Amino acid sequence: MKIIVTGGAGFIGSAVVRHIINNTQDRVINVDKLTYAGNLESLVSVDKNERYVFEQVDICDRAELDRVFAQHQPDAVMHLAAESHVDRSITGPSDFIQTNIVGTYTLLEATRAYWNELSAQAKKAFRFHHISTDEVYGDLPHPDDIEDGTEPSANKELPLFTETTSYAPSSPYSASKASSDHLVRAWLRTYGLPTIVTNCSNNYGPYHFPEKLIPLVILNALDGKSLPIYGKGDQIRDWLYVEDHARALYKVVTTGKVGETYNIGGHNEKQNLEVVKTICSILDVLVPKGTLYAEQIVYVTDRPGHDRRYAIDSTKMSQELNWQPEETFETGLRKTIEWYLTNQEWCQHVQDGTYQRERLGI
Incomplete structure (x- = not known):
């Protein structure tokens, strides 16, 4: 297959690209x-592979999308390009409306124009997978x-x-993503475009931009900075290791049923x-210092809403698709911390001139 992956230089997108190139014979057009969150350094392990191509294109640019489709003739689209940080959406919602809604619409229309010109057999095999x-x-x-x-431990x-x-x-952020989900389903019902939607829980793992909780805490802890906890810190999330997610997404685009929605979670509810x-506690073992890292925890005003x-x-x-996460939260988190410890150069490069771990969305 030839697969367009939008947002392939981002956190989840780069994991998907690496998975496809390293574990299949498929071609990827990134x-x-x-x-700010897209970084080609996340793809250095695959960017010399003859089955990988990079196209620096804005999904809101219809002319460039038409060129990409005409030039590369894909068999599927995996749409991951999105603005994704809730705090940033509170500070500047317009970027989220533009990328997540207008961008998805533009991509759907470019895809539909390309798909309409395919042979009957190619049209039937084509997939548009919206993440x-x-x-x-x-x-x-x-x-x-x-x-x-009910005891708090009885989350199940x-x-x-x-x-x-x-x-x-x-x-x-979530409103703009909900809007894009509705557009994708409407393009299936109205135009017959063969779409699939997946909804995932909180991802974590290597190459995660440090505005998000886990990489922010790791890097702040190592730098001796405060570890900010919103409110009481009792918010619960289901944590999914990004490489498990990449496996799931590839399984969906290759074996999922058109018109279906699939929820992908890590089975790890944690406050x-x-x-x-x-x-x-993991850093206390891996990088011990004179005091405990937990002493850097501070409680700050909660996020609005x-x-x-x-x-x-x-x-x-x-x-239906025989997928299960392979990593527990404990194994995945340790792998994540070890990756950040050995990839400080990537961490520095991704922040240079864009973000210095300041709080957004106040």
């Missing part, structure tokens, strides 16, 4: 605008909200997001405070 987030569902009941004596008894959960986005303390709990039911992925 379409990325290279915003989205669990945040479109809003949030779920938190253990602290339960008044029937609380409701989970399924593929039929109603949308209730809370932030400009933010627990995540930060776990990082600190902060969702309290996300948790995904991945039963459909498991039963």
